[in-house]
Amino acid sequence: MTTNRLTIDLLSQLAETPFADRLELAALSRQPPSSVYQRVGRMAEAGWLESVPHASPLIAPTRRYALSAAGLRVVAREREVDAAELLRSRPVSEQWRRLLLQRLETVATLYRLAASV
Numbered sequence: 001m002t003t004n005r006l007t008i009d010l011l012s013q014l015a016e017t018p019f020a021d022r023l024e025l026a027a028l029s030r031q032p033p034s035s036v037y038q039r040v041g042r043m044a045e046a047g048w049l050e051s052v053p054h055a056s057p058l059i060a061p062t063r064r065y066a067l068s069a070a071g072l073r074v075v076a077r078e079r080e081v082d083a084a085e086l087l088r089s090r091p092v093s094e095q096w097r098r099l100l101l102q103r104l105e106t107v108a109t110l111y112r113l114a115a116s117v
Contacts, residue, residue: 010031013029014067015067015086021054021063022062025065028114040065046070048071050067051063051064052064054101
């Protein structure tokens with residue numbers, strides 16, 4: 001997969017806001033939702049993103065995306081930093097994901113509010 005500006009911008013956004021869904025990514029990156037949907041699908045197919053289903057009483061079912069280890073390496077290359085250094089600040093372990101998703105239940109409403117602003 002090519003690493004054009006939109007791809008890098010979305011990967012970088014997910015490094016900063018893991019487990020955003022595609023609509024939130026579109027709002028946060030100021031890109032058209034159709035472009036984000038298409039690009040996220042390609043990045044997931046390339047193995048740069050992983051997704052998990054997520055729903056709560058306040059939030060409609062959606063897929064939330066996070067960088068995979070391969071996606072983290074792409075971001076590190078583009079930012080010209082060591083992947084290990086980036087990994088320390090943006091972990092991708094199963095334990096880290098489980099902890100973050102548990103906390104996401106609390107802040108999911110804020111994600112939606114930020115996306116709508």
